[in-house]
Amino acid sequence: MDGGIAAVAIGGAGLLTGSLTATFGRDKKAAAGPSAAPSPAGPAVSVDAASVPVGGSAQVKDPATGDAVYIVQPKAGQYCAFSSTCTHSGCAVDAPKNGQLYCPCHGSRFDAATGAVVNGPATKPLPKYSVTKDGDKLNLGPLQS
Helix, strand or coil: CHHHHHHHHHHHHHHHHHHHHHHCCCCCCCCCCHHHCCCCCCCCCEEEHHHCCCCCEEEEECCCCCCEEEEEEEECCEEEEEECECCCCCCECCCCECCEEECCCCCCEEECCCCCEEECCCCCCCCEEEEEEECCEEEEEEECC
8 A cells, every 4th residue: 555655646746847847937848958059149039029018028938948038128118038937946927017027936026127026035136138129029138147
């Protein structure tokens, strides 16, 4: 009977691991290894600027890691991007709302214009990416922090 309990525990741990991987917004294929790394020029990740309203965001994937990234427009004409992975325990933060990104796991909140911690338990800001505008396209740049 002890073997049955161990099998259930191991199976449950496997389900939890899969669930957590999905929660973190990671793409298994992109995170698989060095072959997923971008070329020196890097694959272009871009969105239409019109798809990022003031106060809103568009979600894209970091081509190197597969992690979800939010491109945001906190003020008209100001664009930036932040990792969606909370710096407290790695949960996926929600898309910006009311100028903040909220982590549903433990309640951390981050400023959608700077990535700074507004409310803990997180103590580090969200990692920031550069964003450039080219015509009507927004291009995700490299991780800055």
